[in-house]
Structure formats: C-alpha cells, structure tokens
Amino acid sequence: MIGVTINTGRNPRFAVLRFPGSNCDQDAYHVVKDVIGREVEYVWHQDTSLKGFDVIILPGGFSYGDYLRTGAVARFAPIMEAVRKHADQGGLVIGICNGFQVLCEAHLLPGALIRNSGCKFLCKYVPLRVENNETPFTSRYTQGQTIHIPIAHGEGRYVCDETTLQSLENNKQILFRYTDSDGNANEAGNPNGSIVNIAGIANSTFNIMGMMPHPERASEKILGSADGREVFESIVCSAERIFK
Amino acid sequence: MPQVKVIVTLKPSLLDAQGRVVQDALHSMGYHGVEQVRIGKYMEMQLNSEGTASLDDQVREMCDRLLSNPVIENYTYEVVL
Secondary structure (H helix, E strand, O other), X not given: OOOOOOOOOXXXXXXXXXXXXXXXXXXXXXXXXXXXXXOEEEEEOOOOXXXXXXXXXXXXXXXXXXXXXXXXXXXXXXXXXXXXXXXXXXXXXXXXXXXXXXXHHXXXXXXXXXXXXXXXXXXXXXXXXXOOOOOOXXXXXXXXXXXXXXXXXXXXXXXXXXXXXXXXXXXXXXXXXXXXXXXXXXXXXXXXXXXXXXXEEEOOOOOEEEEOOOHHHOOEHHHOEOOOHHHHHHHHHHHHHHXX | OOEEEEEEEEOOOOOXXXXXXXXXXXXXXXXXXXXXXXXXXXXXXXXXXXXXXXXXXXXXXXXXXXXXXXXXXXXXXXXXX
C-alpha cells in the first residue's frame, strides 16, 4: 500500500469543489455524507483555502461552460492554487469526469481528454477492470475485478504521448480500463477511443486520481450499481489504516 | 493597436473526430476528392501596447498557458500592426 498523507488523525473530511457549471457536485456530496457517512462540505471556486480538508473532490459537469477546452478555464480558478498546495503536501484529490479534465489541464495529472472518437456524447453503464488495487482510491477492489459504473461525457478520450504512456504503464498508474462484457480491454470494449482503454489514472505519487466514469452515480444498489462506492470506501479505509 | 490572430489545431498524430465527420459529410455530398479534414480554432485579440514583455513573448505565453493545450495542440499566430 502506498502511503497516504492525511492531515489529521480523525475521520477524513471531504471537500466537494463547485465551479460554475459543476453538476455532479450534489451527487458526490450525497454519497460522502449519506452513503459512506463522512464529513463533507462544498467549497466555492472563488475560495482560496482548503484548510481542514483531507480529501478534495472535483466533481463532474461543464465548468465554465467547457469554453475553449474542457477544464481550460477552471484550472485558473482561485481554489486551484489551494488544490495544488494540498496535493503537493500529499493530500488526496479525486477528479471525476470534468474534474479529471480540470486536473489534466492543470498538469496535476499527465495527458489530456479530447472529443470521443465517435463524436457522440455517451451516457451509459460500462464495464471497467481494476488495474491496480494498491492505491488509496482502489484498495477495496480486488486486482482485475470487473465493475460497472456509468460514463457521461462527450470528451473522454484520454490521450498522451508515448513516453508518458510508458511511464503510466511501468508505474502502474493506470487504475481503470474500459473492457468488453468479457472483461477484455480491447477495441470493442473501448467506448471513446482512449489510448489503451484508459478510464482512470493516478499521478506518480498516487495521491491524485482522475477517472471519466462516475463512481458517485453508482454507489447505491437502488440506482443500478453500487460498484463505485468502493472508491470512496477505499479512501476512508486507507486513512483509517494509517491512523490505527 | 495591434491585432493578433491565433490558429490552434489538434496535433497531427491525434485523430480529429470532428474532422472525420465533416469529411464523411463532404464525401456523401459528392466531394470524393477530400482526403482529410481537420478542424481547429481561430481567435482574434485586440491588444493595447501595455506590458513590459515583448508582444511576441506575451502572445506565446498566452498561447502556451491558456489558448492552446501543448499536450494535444499546436498553434500559430500572426500580428497585424
């Protein structure tokens, strides 16, 4: 297990960032507060401090209308400096969908997300394979487990250069891959044309994670799948393990 | 007052999904000679002469930091004085 720096010995406190155009903020807040029962607060994009928070969630949506490029304007929001500082100190950061796009634009994660190869906006459940379960975000899954989580994006095609891809592979920074219904990460199972079926990655120190699928939309069985819940439980679990 | 015209294009190594759709549309209209279409962005900026950095330095910085994403895009610009 890779070390996680949580600032305090108590239960991890979550922050859900809100940009103009965020629209999955309430879902993320709901899952943290009501499903896994942890402390959570919204933080406005104009704020400049994340003091007292242990886990920062950048939710899905269309921050700043996705003008110019997805995440391109949001990365300059005042709160992003605090996100960078939090990450530099080893704090956990998760970007979901648009949040992933913002983290890439901010260079907190390598690569970029561009228009789906089929041009369509895709909104559906997809099978994902857990590629590395030894991270703070995936420890509650088993290695190679197939999970079902919905995607909802028009620009989710992950791309990066060959050198970056090589280091993502070598360091096991690819956390989730899209697969077909048999669990194979092939072209048939690739909804958006992402390079080597990448659905989610971490930075090299494994405290920042970005994924296009929406775990917060799949955290309760009544909504069709609870497979995403373990992302949030993993974080809590990692924190508690350290402070036991 | 200088005007700057910026063109941003997706790197040639990346599939331009929009361009492909437009190419297919042109083919279906009978323009079979179209081998490739790539779609970019065109931006015009009016600048005043403030700032200490040279105009070129300023424009390049703006392109590198915001107007383009160097991971996926190239840019060219032209200054019209």
